[in-house]
Amino acid sequence: HDSARLASGIHSYVIGRGLQDSNTVLVALKVDDMDKAKAFAKDPSLKQAMQKGGVMGTPSFSFVTMTFQDTAAINSDLRARSTFQVKDWDAWQKSFEESKQERLDNGITVRAYGHDADDNHKVELVTAITDTAKAFAYYKSDALKQRRAAGGVVGEPNRFLFRVVQRY
Numbered sequence: 001h002d003s004a005r006l007a008s009g010i011h012s013y014v015i016g017r018g019l020q021d022s023n024t025v026l027v028a029l030k031v032d033d034m035d036k037a038k039a040f041a042k043d044p045s046l047k048q049a050m051q052k053g054g055v056m057g058t059p060s061f062s063f064v065t066m067t068f069q070d071t072a073a074i075n076s077d078l079r080a081r082s083t084f085q086v087k088d089w090d091a092w093q094k095s096f097e098e099s100k101q102e103r104l105d106n107g108i109t110v111r112a113y114g115h116d117a118d119d120n121h122k123v124e125l126v127t128a129i130t131d132t133a134k135a136f137a138y139y140k141s142d143a144l145k146q147r148r149a150a151g152g153v154v155g156e157p158n159r160f161l162f163r164v165v166q167r168y
Contacts, residue, residue, distance in 0.1 A: 001045070001046065001049035004040070004043070004045060004046070004049075005029075005040065008031075008033075008036045008037060008039070008040040009031055009032030009033045009036050009037070010029050010030070010031050010032075010036075010037055010040060011029060011030045011031070011032075011168070012027075012029060012168035013028045013029050013030050013167070013168060014027075014028045014164055014166070014167050014168070015027050015028075015164070015165055015166040015167075016028075016079060016162035016163060016164050016165060017162055017163055017165050018160065018161070018162050019078070019161035019162055019163060020161065024160075024162075026081060026160065026162050028126075034063060034065075034117050037063065038063060041061045062083075062116070062124060063116065063117040063118070064114045064115065064116060064117060064124045065114045065115055065116075065117050065120075066112050066113065066114035066124075067093075067113065067114045067115070068110070068112060068113050068114070069111070069112040070109075070110065070111055070112065074109060074111075074128050074130070075130065076109075076128045076129060076130045077163050077164040077165075078128065078129040078132065078161070078162075078163055079111065079126055079127065079128055079129065079161070079162050079163070079164060080108075080125075080126070080127050080129060080135075080159050080160070080161050080162075081124065081125070081126050081159070081160045081162065082123075082124070082125045082126075082127070082157040082158065082159045082160075083122065083123065083124050083125075083157065083158045084122075084123055084125075084148075084153050084154070084155065084156070084157040084158065085121055085122060085123070085153070085154040085155060086121055086123050086151065086152050086153055086154065087121070087152035087154060088121075088152050089115055089120040089121065089123075091151065091152050092123065092151040092152050092153065095147070095150050095151035095152070096113070096151055099147050102143070102147070103127070103138075105134075106131070106134045106135055106137070106138035107129060107130045107131025107132065107133070107134035107135040107138070108127045108128070108129060108130070108134075108135050108138065109127060109128040109130055110125070110126075110127050110128075111126045111127060111128050112125075112126045113125040113126065123153075125157075129161075139159070
């Protein structure tokens with residue numbers, strides 16, 4: 001379905017497979033035009049192409065305005081995609097940027113973050129995990145809970161762990 005995707009201004013970026021269930025796939029794409037991308041996601045031909053490709057179940061789509069992205073080479077293909085709500089985007093971003101060293105010390109490197117294209121209270125964060133023991137312990141730590149509270153995060157993040165299997 002590449003020709004239809006490209007005609008809609010959608011470029012392949014990365015494909016990941018779930019760590020806990022390798023049949024769960026994440027496809028992150030770059031788009032030239034958000035409205036065209038949203039229309040493409042609703043196009044019946046996409047559903048047909050996905051079924052032909054073996055997609056089972058109902059896919060979900062997120063349309064995110066990425067405000068930070070790091071494309072430098074990194075020595076890990078393990079990623080975490082975290083989604084969560086914040087009270088205030090600017091306050092969260094400031095708090096988040098202040099905790100960069102704490103994340104690095106705990107085996108977590110930010111790859112990209114942004115917010116829902118229509119609601120900047122819905123945050124999406126993609127990180128590389130360079131030290132699984134430290135990162136998984138940090139995910140459960142009081143220090144991270146305090147960081148989230150200080151940044152105005154509402155509730156617990158939804159975290160999906162995956163391995164990058166292909167980049168375009």
